[in-house]
Amino acid sequence: MKVAEQGNPARRRWLDAQGLRLDAKPYLSGAFVMRRLLERLPVEKTPLKEVTAGHAGGIFNGPKFRRVYVTDPEYGVPFVGSKDMQLADFTNLPLLRKADAESTQLSYLKLKPGMTLISCSGFNAGRRAYVRPDMGGFWSSQDVLKVEPNPDRIAFGYLHAFLASRFGEVLVKESIYGSSVKHIEPHHIENIPVPRFGAAEEKEIHELVQEAAELRAAYQRGLTEATRDLFTTAGLEDLLDLKWHEQGRDLGFAQSGVSATTLRALNFQPRARRILERLASVEHVTLGEVCEGGRLRTGARFKRIDADPAHGVRLIGQRQAFWVRPEGRWISPERAPEDVMQRNETVLVAAHGTLGENEVYGRSILVTGSWLRHAFSQDFLRVLSGDADIPGAYLFAFFRADAAFRIIRSMSVGGKQQEYHTELVRKIPIPLVATSDRKRIAESVREAYRRRDEADCKEDAALAKLEEAVVLHTGATTG
Known part of the structure; x- marks a missing residue:
C-alpha cells in the first residue's frame, strides 16, 4: 500500500485545489510535490490553455460516434485510437469511412503534425505521443485528447517535451479519475503550468523533438519501401x-x-x-x-x-x-x-x-x-x-x-x-531475389532501424535538456 511521506503529509488546502476529491491518488501521486517544484522555478509559468489554439481552444477530444470501417484506402482514412497512437509502424491501422471522417461532426478530429496526443480513457489513460509528419492525414478517436500548440506562443516540440517529461506525466496523470474505466477531460489539464525557459532553450528542445519525429517518419517510409522493393523485384x-x-x-x-x-x-x-x-x-x-x-x-x-x-x-x-x-x-x-x-x-x-x-x-x-x-x-x-x-x-x-x-x-x-x-x-x-537485391533490401531495413534508434536518442536528449533546465533554475534534483 502506498502511503503519504511522513515529512510531507497531505494537507487540507490540497483537497480544495482538487475540488475536494476524496480518493487518495491525487495526493499520493507526487503531483503536489511536482507542482511545488515548478512553483519554485524563477521563470514564467503559463497555463496550458494559454499556449494552445484551434478547436475548443486547442485542448479537445471528441464525441462518441458509430465507427464504420472500410478496407479500401480510397474510401477510408487511417484511424488512431488510444493504443494505436503508441505504435512505431502505422502500416496496418484500421480505416475509418472517409465520408464520416470529413463530415462536420468529425472533421476536427483530423490530426495535425506537432500536436501532442494524450490517451484519455481506459487502462492506458495519461500516455502521450507526438504527431509525426507522416500522421497528418490520420483521424483520432474520442479516447484521445488532442493538444494543439499555438505557434505564436510556444514551439510544438518544446510543449510536447514538457508534457512527455516526468513533470508533465505526473501533472497529466493526477487528473485521471474513475474506477474500472479511467478518464481525463480537457478541463482537467488546461491549467497545467508550462515553464518558459526562453526562446533559445525552448528552440533547442523543440528541434530535437521535431528531428526525432522526422526520423520516425523516415523509419516508416524505409520499411514500406523495403517490402515493396522485395515483392516488386521478385515479380510478386x-x-x-x-x-x-x-x-x-x-x-x-x-x-x-x-x-x-x-x-x-x-x-x-x-x-x-x-x-x-x-x-x-517464383524462385x-x-x-x-x-x-x-x-x-x-x-x-x-x-x-x-x-x-x-x-x-x-x-x-x-x-x-x-x-x-x-x-x-x-x-x-x-x-x-x-x-x-x-x-x-x-x-x-x-x-x-x-x-x-x-x-x-x-x-x-x-x-x-x-x-x-x-x-x-x-x-x-x-x-x-x-x-x-x-x-x-x-x-x-x-x-x-x-x-x-x-x-x-x-x-x-x-x-x-x-x-x-x-x-x-x-x-x-x-x-x-x-538476386544476391545484390537481397543486400539492397536488407540494408534499407537496417537503415530504417538506425533512424529509429537515432530518433530515440534525440527524444531522450530533449527530455534531458528540459530536466537540466529545471534543475539549473531550482537547484533541485529530479531523481
Whole structure:
C-alpha cells in the first residue's frame, strides 16, 4: 500500500485545489510535490490553455460516434485510437469511412503534425505521443485528447517535451479519475503550468523533438519501401495489395490430399492457398531451410522473477513490442531462459492470440540495434536465419507484408487462443531475389532501424535538456 511521506503529509488546502476529491491518488501521486517544484522555478509559468489554439481552444477530444470501417484506402482514412497512437509502424491501422471522417461532426478530429496526443480513457489513460509528419492525414478517436500548440506562443516540440517529461506525466496523470474505466477531460489539464525557459532553450528542445519525429517518419517510409522493393523485384507486385476482404469468404470449398498433419479447415483456406501458390511460383526457399542452423520456435515458458532496473532487463510482451517506446516489467535475466535475449536481426512473430483484424497475432518485429538489450516473452515465434545470404533484415521485409500475415494466420491451431502450426510454418516459401537485391533490401531495413534508434536518442536528449533546465533554475534534483 502506498502511503503519504511522513515529512510531507497531505494537507487540507490540497483537497480544495482538487475540488475536494476524496480518493487518495491525487495526493499520493507526487503531483503536489511536482507542482511545488515548478512553483519554485524563477521563470514564467503559463497555463496550458494559454499556449494552445484551434478547436475548443486547442485542448479537445471528441464525441462518441458509430465507427464504420472500410478496407479500401480510397474510401477510408487511417484511424488512431488510444493504443494505436503508441505504435512505431502505422502500416496496418484500421480505416475509418472517409465520408464520416470529413463530415462536420468529425472533421476536427483530423490530426495535425506537432500536436501532442494524450490517451484519455481506459487502462492506458495519461500516455502521450507526438504527431509525426507522416500522421497528418490520420483521424483520432474520442479516447484521445488532442493538444494543439499555438505557434505564436510556444514551439510544438518544446510543449510536447514538457508534457512527455516526468513533470508533465505526473501533472497529466493526477487528473485521471474513475474506477474500472479511467478518464481525463480537457478541463482537467488546461491549467497545467508550462515553464518558459526562453526562446533559445525552448528552440533547442523543440528541434530535437521535431528531428526525432522526422526520423520516425523516415523509419516508416524505409520499411514500406523495403517490402515493396522485395515483392516488386521478385515479380510478386500483385501480392502487395491483396484486397483480402474483397475476395469473399472461404465457404463451401473442397480439399483433396488431406493428411494427418492437419484436418482444420482454416489451414486449407483458399485465399491463403492462392498466396502460397503464388509465392511458390517464383524462385524461393522454405522458411525451415532458411532457419536450418538458426532458430525457428517459440520461447520457453518461465517464471518471472522481478528485479531492479539496475540489475535486470525489461521484458517485452506481444502488444508492447509494437510500440515506439515499450514499457514492461523488469526481470532477472539470470532466472530466465537463454532465449529471452535475442541475437541480432531475429524476426519475432506474435505467436499467441485471437484472429481479430486489429490483433497483433501474426504481426512481426525485427530485433536489432538498441532493442537487443530487451528481453522478450515466450509468446513470440523466433525466426533466426542460419544462412548468411538470407539475413534477418531481408526476412523481415517479407514478414511485415500483409501476404505473410495472412498465410501465417491460416496456419493457426488452437481454440480461443491461437498459435501457429509448426510443420506448416516451416513450409512457408520465402521468395529469393538476386544476391545484390537481397543486400539492397536488407540494408534499407537496417537503415530504417538506425533512424529509429537515432530518433530515440534525440527524444531522450530533449527530455534531458528540459530536466537540466529545471534543475539549473531550482537547484533541485529530479531523481
